[in-house]
Amino acid sequence: AQSVTQLDSHVSVSEGTPVLLRCNYSSSYSPSLFWYVQHPNKGLQLLLKYTSAATLVKGINGFEAEFKKSETSFHLTKPSAHMSDAAEYFCVVKTGFQKLVFGTGTRLLVSP
Amino acid sequence: DTAVSQTPKYLVTQMGNDKSIKCEQNLGHDTMYWYKQDSKKFLKIMFSYNNKELIINETVPNRFSPKSPDKAHLNLHINSLELGDSAVYFCASSQDRSQETQYFGPGTRLLVL
Numbered sequence: 118a119q120s121v122t123q124l125d126s127h128v129s130v131s132e133g134t135p136v137l138l139r140c141n142y143s144s145s146y147s148p149s150l151f152w153y154v155q156h157p158n159k160g161l162q163l164l165l166k167y168t169s170a171a172t173l174v175k176g177i178n179g180f181e182a183e184f185k186k187s188e189t190s191f192h193l194t195k196p197s198a199h200m201s202d203a204a205e206y207f208c209v210v211k212t213g214f215q216k217l218v219f220g221t222g223t224r225l226l227v228s229p
Numbered sequence: 230d231t232a233v234s235q236t237p238k239y240l241v242t243q244m245g246n247d248k249s250i251k252c253e254q255n256l257g258h259d260t261m262y263w264y265k266q267d268s269k270k271f272l273k274i275m276f277s278y279n280n281k282e283l284i285i286n287e288t289v290p291n292r293f294s295p296k297s298p299d300k301a302h303l304n305l306h307i308n309s310l311e312l313g314d315s316a317v318y319f320c321a322s323s324q325d326r327s328q329e330t331q332y333f334g335p336g337t338r339l340l341v342l
Contacts, residue, residue: 160233161319215277219271
C-alpha cells in the first residue's frame with residue numbers, strides 16, 4: 118500500500134536560512150506526490166505536486182521538491198526561510214484507489 | 230468569494246447530541262470530500278462524492294452520514310456524538326475524481342463535551 122513518512126515532527130530554522138523538510142514514500146508503482154501547507158487555524162493549501170513529469174518540481178512561495186526514485190524520497194526545500202513560512206507541512210501520496218494519504222506532518226518554526 | 234466554505238467554523242456540543250456541518254464550493258468541481266484531522270494533526274479521508282454519488286466511504290462509524298443535495302454541496306451529519314468525535318473536519322473539492330489537486334475549506338472545529 119502507498120504511504121509516506123515524514124521524518125521530522127518539528128523543524129526549526131532562522132529567518133533567511135535554508136529549509137529542508139524530509140519525506141520518504143512507499144509505493145509499488147510510480148506515485149503521485151504532493152506537499153500541502155496548513156497555516157494556523159487555516160485549511161490546507163497545495164504547495165506543489167509531482168506526477169511523473171520533471172523530477173524537480175517548483176511550487177508556490179519559493180518552495181521546490183525533488184523526486185528521487187533511488188532514495189524513495191520527495192524532500193521539500195526552500196533556499197531562504199521567511200517568517201510567514203511557519204506552518205504545518207504535509208507530504209501526501211495518491212493511492213491507486215484515488216485517495217490521498219497524508220503524512221503525519223512537520224511543523225516548521227521560523228525564528229527571527 | 231471563498232472557494233470552499235464550511236459552516237459552522239466552531240461547534241461545541243454535548244455527548245449524545247446530533248449535529249450537522251455544511252460545505253459548499255463555488256469552483257464548479259465535480260468531486261467533494263470530508264476529512265477528519267485529530268488532535269495530533271493526522272488527516273484522514275472519510276468520504277468522497279462525485280456528482281452526488283458516493284465513491285469513497287472509509288471505515289467510519291454509521292453515526293456519520295454524508296449527504297450531497299447537489300454537486301456544489303456536501304454536508305456531514307453526525308448522530309449521537311461521542312468524545313472521540315472531537316476533531317477538525319475539513320471539506321475539500323477537486324475538479325474531478327482523479328484528485329490531482331484538492332482545494333480545502335477552512336475547517337470546522339468540533340468539541341464534544
